[in-house]
Amino acid sequence: MTKKRATNKPTPKTVLDKRTVADCTFDAIPVFDASGKQTGTVPNEAQAFYDIHDTHKDAPTGFRLRVNRSVKTYVLVQRVASKVKTVSVGRHPDLLLGAGVAPDRNARLVAAELSARLRRGEDINQTKREERLATQKSEVTLRVLFSRWMADYVASAKRDPRENTIAAVEKAQQRLGHKLLDTPADALTWRDLEVFFVDKATKKGHLTAAEQTIRWVSAVYNKENHRITLDALQAKSQPSLYANPAEIFIKTGALRNNAELERDYDKKGVRRPLSGQREHFRKWLDYVVAARDDLNKSRTGADYMLLTVVLGMRRNETAGLLWNDRLSKAPEPGHALRGYNFIDLDHAVAVLNVTKNRYAHRIPIPGFVLQMLRERRLLVGDSPYVFPRVSRSKLAKAAHYNDPRSFLDEVKKAIKVNFSTHDLRRTFGNIVTEMGLPDRLARQLLNHKSGGVVARYADQSLEQLRPVMEDVEDEMLAYATTSPKPKRERHFKTRSYA
Structure with missing residues (x-):
């Protein structure tokens, strides 16, 4: 949703400097004459953001200071093809104006670089979203995915959390160990899981435990991708999903299906009615x-x-x-x-x-x-x-x-x-x-x-x-040698249940 501007009047114009930026407040909009000299202020009756256009000779077209209630931000507003694009350059005082400022912190130089990228047809906002998601993903480990799954499971109003399920998830995490759990979720590969699977299933002989653990890893990735998809739909953007490293075990048949499990149980003599x-x-x-x-x-x-x-x-x-x-x-x-x-x-x-x-x-x-x-x-x-x-x-x-x-x-x-x-x-x-x-x-x-x-x-x-x-x-x-059932009158007795 686009924020409403404080006024429909033309954007105030002046050569931005440190003092002008420092003196700007949200409640009072500065007024400048034709030469760019400040002549006073007017109340911000709309209580919404306002822009000040920078007329400095080194400023790229559309470079402005945007004043919000709690932050001042440098933005770039330019027409690209038939659309007007607004790109955030950076916040004040992370970026500064004036001589002696390092290039990577000089607001006008950073804006000039973004302007050149816009003219080349790059979607700056999409690039920033992808970079932000990549940064966030690098901080999300497999342990975090398990924690999010568990929090959602326990908090869900439609579920009655089961102690057995919670215990099973905790055991799966214990089997995986700190190294795998602390691996970034977007960096974990199926080969990492394969090493774990071979060690647990083949070397240690705990095939069922290994299979259950891999299935839990797949479940937490699927749950996280579902959440990302819903967030993307809400924001009307494309979701950036995780590659599920456990999915390959399921698709290639590395994990036993129900029929195979039953055959193995028969061989081992378990499940004996x-x-x-x-x-x-x-x-x-x-x-x-x-x-x-x-x-x-x-x-x-x-x-x-x-x-x-x-x-x-x-x-x-x-x-x-x-x-x-x-x-x-x-x-x-x-x-x-x-x-x-x-x-x-x-x-x-x-x-x-x-x-x-x-x-x-x-x-x-x-x-x-x-x-x-x-x-x-x-x-x-x-x-x-x-x-x-x-x-x-x-x-x-x-x-x-x-x-x-x-x-x-x-x-x-x-x-x-x-x-x-x-x-x-x-x-x-x-x-x-x-x-x-x-x-x-x-x-x-x-x-x-x-x-x-x-x-x-x-x-x-x-x-x-x-x-x-x-x-x-x-x-x-009737199986017993001596029936232990006490005597009672039977009102119903049938062997036809069709």
């Missing part, structure tokens, strides 16, 4: 159910695992569960959009507001798990958590039970089957698939949102899902 072999899940179920009544074993760990597998939840969803009537005793969620995950025993439902995909999820609680939770309610006393912290270590950060690592190792050793906590959710997925549930229903139970608007309208209501969850629980408990 227990239901893959009936004998494995039977051993697991017998051991964990028995552990609930064994004083030498972890009741909390057993309940944690059983709840996770029967409801198909993620481990962090299970860990932070609260009782709905004790939410007032829970710590603040820490973000305006973050809610709580809680158990409502009265209505036999688990309500998940904090999920991986940010879609709220409600799960009907079937009979065996409902009885287990009622017993837990008596065990935990006044705690707002379904699974309160059991560790007495002062180093423990979480207020609730966070990870059944010791109990997990105990179970794996006892049943001689290797699995992870997340494999319990995969077990749930396998079983609902084996039961013949339609994909849309299986996705809904797992809170996998896909399929567009039509799929959302086709989602089942909570009460429609209740008999399905009862069937899922029955299917799982």
Whole structure:
């Protein structure tokens, strides 16, 4: 937007000198006679900038002093072809007038050089913008790009910042190290990243960590280029984007895709749903159910695992569960959009507001798990958590039970089957698939949102899902040698879910 001039009268003209420049003020516009002698001042009623035209014999055409409220600037106003161009020469007192001034600080000499470049057809303002951007870019390091990404992620009103995401970004920066992080963002090359990638993935054998780090580097560059593009659109100029040095890894297939990852996981024997072999899940179920009544074993760990597998939840969803009537005793969620995950025993439902995909999820609680939770309610006393912290270590950060690592190792050793906590959710997925549930229903139970608007309208209501969850629980408990499910009347029983 062009600033309004202080007056529509002709620009005052005089031979500019040190005293004239020093005496000019924003509130009073000097008046000169035909010979260039100052005869007085007039108030700057418009409170906008004004120019004084320099008539010195060495001044190029259009050389002026521009007086703003807080700064005095030498400018060059010249007609080039059919357009009038205004170019900033420099500020006073960075540039000066008079004899004895060094050429690079002499305002008239600098203006004369810019005038010659204008006549040759150079776009001075565009050149200055590019030089300014280049200077700014040289000061922006990869570390700065990570910081900007993180600040935007945390501050965004549309997001609920996740601790796992923040931790992943911090780990990526730790892996990159100070040398790469402190490299200017416009100077970092794909070869710099290749050295890091080969060292991390090949020499140290941490391929997955190396791939994740490269993907994070690509993400922060893309985010910065998006910001630059928006700023350029606002300014109606051409964006000066960064070359993304991580993009070549993705385009050349140097990073594994999902199918390749799955093949590698199969080879390494990770991601093992227990239901893959009936004998494995039977051993697991017998051991964990028995552990609930064994004083030498972890009741909390057993309940944690059983709840996770029967409801198909993620481990962090299970860990932070609260009782709905004790939410007032829970710590603040820490973000305006973050809610709580809680158990409502009265209505036999688990309500998940904090999920991986940010879609709220409600799960009907079937009979065996409902009885287990009622017993837990008596065990935990006044705690707002379904699974309160059991560790007495002062180093423990979480207020609730966070990870059944010791109990997990105990179970794996006892049943001689290797699995992870997340494999319990995969077990749930396998079983609902084996039961013949339609994909849309299986996705809904797992809170996998896909399929567009039509799929959302086709989602089942909570009460429609209740008999399905009862069937899922029955299917799982059928694996056990002795079914642990308490007797209850069944109102719904079907194997047809189409």
